[in-house]
Amino acid sequence: MTTPKMTGGDWGIILFLSLLWGGAFLMIALGLRSFPPITLAFMRMALAVPFMLLALKYLGQRLPTDGRSWRKLFVLGGLNAAFPFMLFFWGQSYISTGLGSILNATTPLWGVVLAHLFTRDEKATPSRILGVLLGLAGIVVMVGTGALKGMTSDVLAQIACLSATVLYALAAIYGRTLSQSTMTPIVVATGQVFTAAILILPFMMVFDHPWTLPFPRWDAWIGAIGLAIPSTAFAYFLYFRLIDRAGASNAMLVAFIMPVVAIFLGVVALGESVSVKEMLGATLIALGLVAIDGRLFAKLAPRRSVH
Template identity: 85%
Template sequence: MTNPRISGGDWGIIMLLSLIWGGAFFMISLGLRSFPPTTLAFLRMALAVPPMLIALAYLGQKLPTDRRSWGQLFVLGGLNAAFPFMLFFWGQSHISTGLGSILNATTPLWGVVLAHMFTQHEKATPSRIVGVLLGLAGIIVMVGTGALKGMTSDVLAQIACLFATVLYAVAAIYGRTLSQSTMTPIVVATGQVFTAAILILPFMLIIDQPWTLPFARWDAWVGAFGLAIPSTAFAYFLYFRLIDRAGASNAMLVAFIQPVVAIILGVLALGESFATKEVIGAALIGLGLVAIDGRVFAKLAPRRSVP
C-alpha cells in the first residue's frame, strides 16, 4: 500500500476543521475563567454526548454491543480526548495562548514520525518531513518568537502540552484502524466521546470537587458549550471521516492551518490587518502543505523512461 493521498474533498474537511478548532483555543480561555481544567475537559465531553447520540439515532446507526469494541473505544477515548485534554487544559492555564498554539502544532511532526514507525502505508518521505518542518517554522513566525520566551518557565506545563500532542498522534493512528473496521466514523466518534467522559469523571470528582465550586460565569458556560457542540460533537465526526479517507498523519495537518484561519477571521470579522510576519508564516505553512501533499513535486520531477 502507498501513502494515502489528500483529495480536494479532504482538503475541504481539513479547512473546516481548522476553522472549528481554531476557535477552540478562545473557547478554552473562556471556560477556564470559571471551570478548573479537569472540570472543563469533562464538560466538553459530557455536553457533546446527547447531540451525538441523537445524530446517531437519526442516521439509523447504533453503538456497538460487544466487549471488544468497547475496549477499543475506551483506549481511543483515553488517548485522543480524556488524558490529552486534561493535560493540555492544565498546561494552557499556565502558559500563553501563543506558546500553546506552537506546542499544539507539533502534532503533525509526531504524527509523521509515529506513522512511519508503526504503520505500513504511511511512511515518511523527504517531502513530508520537509513539509512538516516548514509548517512548524511558519507557525513560529506567525505567532512570533516572543512567545518562545515563556519556554524558560513553566516547564511542567509545556511538557504536559507536548505529551498531549504525542497522545493525539498515537490516537490518530489507532483511530484509523477502528474507522476501517465494522464501526463507522460517527460510531467511533460518539463512542470515543462517551468513554472519554467516563474516564475523566473520577479525576474531576477527586481533583476539583465540583460541588465546592461557585456557580460559573455565563461566558464560561459559553466556552464549555462552544467546546462541546461544534468543537467536539460535529468536529470529531469530520475528523474520523478524514482519518478514514486520508490517513492519520494527513489528518493531523489541521494543527498547521488553525493559526492561519484565526488570522483570516480576524481580518474579515474584526477589520484587523496582516502583519509581515503573518504573511511570511502563512507562506511557509502553504509551502509545507504543498510539500506534504506531494503532487506538485511529483509533476515537476523528471520522469524516468521505461526501457
Template identity: 70%
Template sequence: MSAADWGIIMLLSLLWGGAFFMIELGLRGFPPNTLVFLRLALAVPPMLLILRIMGHRMPRDGKSWGQFFVLGAINAAFPFILFFWGQTHIESGLASILNATTPLWGVVTAHFLTRDEKATPARIVGVLLGLAGIVVMVGTDALGGLSGSVLAQLACLAATLLYALAAVYGRTLSQSTMTPLVVATGQVTTAALIMLPVMLLAEQPWNLPAAGWDAWAGAAGLAIPSTAIAYFFYFRLIDSAGASNAMLVAFIMPVIAVIVGVVALGETVEPKELAGAALIALGLLAMDGRLLPKFSASASA
C-alpha cells in the same frame, strides 16, 4: 476534491480554530479538568442523537469498548487536559500553532509503528521544517529555564504526540465493521467517563464558585460545535475525500485561531510566533508534496 469537500474543510477550520477561543472563555469559570469533562460529557447526548437519526447503533461487546477506552484516553481525555492546562499559561493563538504540529508527529509515529506508512524524503523534510518552527517559538524561552510558558508549550506538544499515536492506533478500528461516527461517539463517551473521577478528585467542583455565563458559553461551544458537530463533518470528510485531504484542516485552523484571539481576546502575536508558524506551514506543505513534488513522486514510484 469537490466543492462540498472544500466547504467542509473550511467549516472544520472555523469550528476547531474557534475552539481555542472557547477554551479561553471556559477557563474564566472552570479549572482545566472540569472544563475537559464538560466538553466531553455535553457532547455525548447530541452525538448519540445523530447516531440514532442515521440508523447506527453502538456495539455492546467488551472488546469494542476496550478499544474505545484506549482511544478516548489518548485522543481526547489526556490531550485535552494538556491543552487546557497549557492555555492557562499561553495564549490561544500560540496553542493553535503548536496543535498544527500533529501531522508532523504523525509521520514519525507511523514510520516506526506501522509497516506501510514509512517516511518519504518529502515527509522527512517536512518534519525537520516543523521542528525548526518549534525551536524558533520555544527555544529562546527554554534557555531561561522551564518557566510556566515553556512547560505549557511542552504540554501542548505532548498532546499533539498523543493525537499522532491515536491516529496509528485508530487504524485498527478503521479496519473493523464499525462506522467512523460510531468510533467517534465511543471515544467521546469513554473519555468523559475517564475524566469524571479525574475532575472529582483533582478539582472538587462542588467547592468551586459559580461560573459565569461566558464560561458556560465556552463549555457549550466546545461540546456542541467543536466536538459533536465537528466530528460528524470530519468523518464525513474522511469518507468522501480521504484522510490525507482531511489533514488540510491543519493548514487553515491556526490562522482562524490567531485571528479570533487577536480580535476577540485582544491577544498579541510575537514575531517569533509568526516565524515559527511559517516554518510549520512549510513543513506541512512539504509533507503534502506541494513543495517537493519530485521527492514525493520518486518516493511513490
C-alpha cells in the same frame, strides 16, 4: 506503500476542521474563566454526548454491544480526548495562547514519525519531513518569537502540552484502525467521546471538587458549549471520516492551519491587522502543506527527468 493521497474533498474537510478547532482556543480561554481545566474537559465531552447519540439515532446507527469494541473505544477515548484534554487544558492555564498553538502544531511532526513506525502505508518521505519542518517554522514565524519567552518557565505546563500532542498523534493512527473496522466514523467518534467522559469523571471528582465551585459566568458557559457542540460533536465525526479517507498523518495537517484561521478570524471579527511576519508564516505553512501532500512534486518530477 505510500501515504494515501488527498482529494479536494479531503482538503475541504481539513479547512472546515481548522475553523472548528481554530475557534476552540478562544472557547477554552472563555471556559477557563470559571471552570477548572479537568472540569472543562469533562463538560466538553459530557455536553457533546447527547447530540452525538441523537445523530446516531437519526442515521439509523448505534453504539456497539460487544466488549471487544468497547475496549478499543476506551483506548481511543483515553488517547485522543480524556488525557490530552486534561493535559492541554491544564497547560494552557499557565502558558500563553501563542505558545500553546506552537506546541499544538507539533502534532503532525509526531504523526509522521509514529505513522512511519507503526503503519505500513504511511511511511515518512523526504518531502513529508520537509513539509513538517516548514510548517513548524511557519507557526513560529507567524506567532512571533515573543511567544517563546515563556520557554524558560512553566516547564511542566509545556511538557504537558507536548505530551498531549504525542497522544493526539497516537490516537490518529489507532483511530484509523477503528474507522476501517465494522464501526462507522460517527460510531467511533461517539464512542470515543462517551468513554472519554467516563475516564475524566473520577479525575474531576478527586481534583476539582466541582460541587464546591461558584456558579459559572455566562461567557464560560459559552466557551464550554462552544467546545462541546461544534468543536467536538460535529468536528470528531468529520475527523474520523477524514482519517478513514486520507490517513492519520494527513488528517493531522489541520494542526498547521488552525493558527492561520485564528489570524483570519481576528481580522474579520476584531479588525486586527495582518503583519509581514504573519504573511510570511502563512506562506511557509502553505509550502509545508504542498510538500506533505506531495502531488505537486510528483507532477514536477517527470518534467525534470525529460530535460
